[in-house]
Amino acid sequence: MGHGAPRTVLLALALLASGATAALSGCRAQQQPAGAAGIPTAHVLPGRDPAFLARGECAGRSAGSFTEISCRSGEAAARVLARYNGPRPGGPRCPDETDFVLHITAVDQGASEAHSAPEGYACMRNLQPPHPGDPGMGGGPVTVTGDCLYTQRDGVVKETACDGSAAHAPEYRITGRVGARPECPPSTDLYVQVGGGAPVGCARRLV
Template sequence: MRHRALPRALFAFAVLYGSWALTGCQAPARGAAESVVPGDQALAPAPTGPGAGATFLARGACAGRQTPQGAFGEVDCVNERAAASVLARYYGPRSGGPRCPDITDFVLHITAVTEGTSEALSAPEGYACMRNLAPPHPGDPGMGGGPLTVPGDCVYTEHHGVVKETACDGSLGHAPEYRVESAVRTRSACPPDTDLYVQVGGGTPVGCARRLS
């Protein structure tokens, strides 16, 4: 579906960090709920000038904080304020939408704020999967952050069979208990020495985890 460019529209952002609240899998599988810690919300103008007709925060574009309050806006990638680049860009709500790439550090949720009721000044909801231009990269395996849980990440157990991601080196305050060694389509595809199954979403939704000694 094609969408009109909005040179005068405003867009609201919410930065989504964190990882999946994962369901422990010694019991029957249960639906996983995403654990999201919302960041600051602020307004940023849509781009103007030569590239105004393109998708706002298209793949390969860069974003930077534009205010002390933490608002993100699109900037040139060589701009000193550029902090992260767009790995993937999707229209529609993130819930039920395409999964971000595994190396995503954070997600920008983009909500249209229009200047009137005209259809020409409306824009679809969407989200951008972001990667920091420089370290740290919380989405990398073992770092304990990012919006996804991937092979190489570590988790610890909580009550009622729920496990959560943490840094493999213990630097985030929770000692890691298991490491996700692989992600597969079904539990039966996990290695025989798997100690814990976790729901990680995506096309291979089952994480095969081994206890750390």
């Protein structure tokens, strides 16, 4: 393939601000990704650093798409907190402050493999409020201490706002994250698999 040709990188918004979903098995919950309503796209400008959406870079939204732009631009909407190659399932957990995740797929148009943006995902934080990933806000792609959950259907719980402002009232609150279930306090009513260095979330019933 020739060098210097434009490259296009497609991004799928893997998780929206509606919150993470957890499927229950007895008292244990396994976190599952929430489905996206659409597939926004982003375009890498010719001549830019091939490390597309690297940590610390920013992206701007335009007509349902995301494009890497300078963080000093007034059109910058979100900053990359972490960037990982490979598929998100089984990959590193995004930081707790993440508001949404972008799935990155490289589509080469005549560029060499060495200049291709690798497949992976970017953990994004909005530059301005709202921040659905903050504790208790009812959204974000990861479950964090302080988040609340409601029973979506039999065997499945989903995040909701702790202040009761969402359509579903909170039923559980994540009180802490630990390395294993026995480390949760005796008052724990629900165990949620959240991943990362402390993969078990301990939740108490609110209602």
